[in-house]
Amino acid sequence: MNNPVHARLIGSWVFVENPVDGLRLFEEGFFGRPIGEPKFRMGSQTRQPFILDLVEACYLAQKGKLVIEYGGGTLLPKEVESLARKFIDRFDEKLLAYTWLRDHGWIVQSGVKFGNDFAIYEKGPGIDHAPLVARVVKPTDRLYVADLLACGRVAASTRKAFLFVVVDARKQKVAAAVIRWRRL
Numbered sequence: 001m002n003n004p005v006h007a008r009l010i011g012s013w014v015f016v017e018n019p020v021d022g023l024r025l026f027e028e029g030f031f032g033r034p035i036g037e038p039k040f041r042m043g044s045q046t047r048q049p050f051i052l053d054l055v056e057a058c059y060l061a062q063k064g065k066l067v068i069e070y071g072g073g074t075l076l077p078k079e080v081e082s083l084a085r086k087f088i089d090r091f092d093e094k095l096l097a098y099t100w101l102r103d104h105g106w107i108v109q110s111g112v113k114f115g116n117d118f119a120i121y122e123k124g125p126g127i128d129h130a131p132l133v134a135r136v137v138k139p140t141d142r143l144y145v146a147d148l149l150a151c152g153r154v155a156a157s158t159r160k161a162f163l164f165v166v167v168d169a170r171k172q173k174v175a176a177a178v179i180r181w182r183r184l
Contacts, residue, residue: 012087014057022050041126093167134163156181
């Protein structure tokens, strides 16, 4: 994508008002979704504006693929990140995890409906099911047995493996561990 897409920050969401530009982002890597069309699929058409969450918008801004406007001006990626920290708990860790997963070829979507940070696809939503759900943790976080059981319950009931993405934002390091659940 040579020409960056223009978008507008409103609250904790980023809107691509031109549906053609939104569709271009979606077709390039499943970024965003049209408003009111949660099951939008590759190859579909829409006249709706697209909506991006702040983590994916910051990723695209860092890559030079998205220009974000706010309050009559254009924000630098670092300014968008600063605003995002006000809305998203552990924003720096989530952005590093998102970037790491995307840069390793995964399609990363919100994992809220699975009770986690991300749903991770090999090919993309509507093409395949997400084989992984992920939770972003810090190296200093304490993980309790109840946490593992809760994560496993959601992952197993949705037939997904569970990925802990361990992020040390200060050192800019990311590691991951996958847990696959088996019935005995």
